[in-house]
Amino acid sequence: MGRPPSNGGPAFRFILSEVTEMEAILLQHNTAMPGRHILEALADKFSESPERKGKIVVQFKQIWNWFQNRRYALRARGNKAPGKLNVSSMPRMDLPNQMRNVIQPLAAPKTTHMTGNLPGMTPAPSVPGVMRSGSDNSYLEFEAKSARDGAWYDVQAFLAHRNLEIGDPEVQVRFAGFEVEEDEWINVKKHVRQRSLPCEASECVAVLAGDLVLCFQEGKDQALYFDAIVLDAQRRRHDVRGCRCRFLVRYSHDQSEEIVPLRKICRRPETDYRLQQLHSAVNDLTNLNQHQIPALDAAAKTSLSHSGTSVPIVTPEPKDRSLSATPATSVQPSSNAAAVPAGSA
Numbered sequence: 119m120g121r122p123p124s125n126g127g128p129a130f131r132f133i134l135s136e137v138t139e140m141e142a143i144l145l146q147h148n149t150a151m152p153g154r155h156i157l158e159a160l161a162d163k164f165s166e167s168p169e170r171k172g173k174i175v176v177q178f179k180q181i182w183n184w185f186q187n188r189r190y191a192l193r194a195r196g197n198k199a200p201g202k203l204n205v206s207s208m209p210r211m212d213l214p215n216q217m218r219n220v221i222q223p224l225a226a227p228k229t230t231h232m233t234g235n236l237p238g239m240t241p242a243p244s245v246p247g248v249m250r251s252g253s254d255n256s257y258l259e260f261e262a263k264s265a266r267d268g269a270w271y272d273v274q275a276f277l278a279h280r281n282l283e284i285g286d287p288e289v290q291v292r293f294a295g296f297e298v299e300e301d302e303w304i305n306v307k308k309h310v311r312q313r314s315l316p317c318e319a320s321e322c323v324a325v326l327a328g329d330l331v332l333c334f335q336e337g338k339d340q341a342l343y344f345d346a347i348v349l350d351a352q353r354r355r356h357d358v359r360g361c362r363c364r365f366l367v368r369y370s371h372d373q374s375e376e377i378v379p380l381r382k383i384c385r386r387p388e389t390d391y392r393l394q395q396l397h398s399a400v401n402d403l404t405n406l407n408q409h410q411i412p413a414l415d416a417a418a419k420t421s422l423s424h425s426g427t428s429v430p431i432v433t434p435e436p437k438d439r440s441l442s443a444t445p446a447t448s449v450q451p452s453s454n455a456a457a458v459p460a461g462s463a
Contacts, residue, residue, distance in 0.1 A: 180340065
């Protein structure tokens with residue numbers, strides 16, 4: 119799998135009391151992102167706690183990312199479709215090899231980016247970061263890469279757009295959970311795309327070596343989402359805790375490598391076709407087995423009826439009681455047996 123994370127210091131972790139308080143706040147807001155003033159107050163409070171005062175300053179973005187991760191997890195748990203695969207009951211985690219026989223690489227759709235000819239700078243009315251897709255009447259959510267830290271954040275709204283004399287068009291973005299002072303102008307073609315999807319436990323089979331993923335990197339001073347490439351996947355048997363697989367990833371922004379669990383990975387929407395193909399193959403196999411078993415039973419019954427013969431029932435004969443009553447006798451050598459000369463042994 120490679121080496122464990124080694125980014126120069128211990129990863130930042132929230133302590134149990136901090137997690138408990140943040141979970142209570144998230145529950146009070148019905149899993150919606152709390153306001154900035156609440157997150158800043160939490161950061162100040164945690165930084166002044168006896169466990170952290172004078173040691174670690176908790177940053178606003180660390181608080182924001184915790185809430186964002188928690189909301190991702192709750193959303194993934196609540197959006198389980200009835201057609202999803204139940205991989206946890208499978209005895210072996212060798213599904214990726216099976217998938218390679220099912221998945222056709224040419225079927226992979228292209229990454230969805232915002233493109234198009236945009237006029238000059240247009241301070242149009244705010245456009246939500248969630249848009250309706252004209253093809254299947256569903257909604258598309260977007261994420262954008264911040265130029266300040268190179269991390270990806272959910273888009274709350276597109277505020278304006280402009281065309282530059284040199285280079286690609288840009289959009290002004292309001293990041294989800296951030297205020298106006300955090301708005302940025304962002305390159306449309308390079309740094310705006312359809313939102314990455316948090317992985318459910320059954321979706322680890324869709325994460326393969328070579329994939330581009332959005333991975334949660336926890337450093338000493340920050341914990342943010344960055345692009346990463348999956349280098350290797352270690353498949354493990356699932357249990358009551360969910361997916362136990364591990365993935366070796368290389369972050370694109372600093373080329374560091376880390377072994378991460380599935381919960382830190384968000385896959386790209388263009389990998390949905392893998393789950394659809396695998397699910398279709400499993401359904402076809404199930405239907406085939408369901409049709410084959412009754413057909414075999416019917417064929418067996420037909421062959422017996424056409425032969426006109428019945429299977430004889432053989433009852434075991436009772437044991438001869440005279441044999442059991444006969445006393446044991448020593449076996450005498452036959453008179454025709456050759457005698458062994460004494461001392462020949």
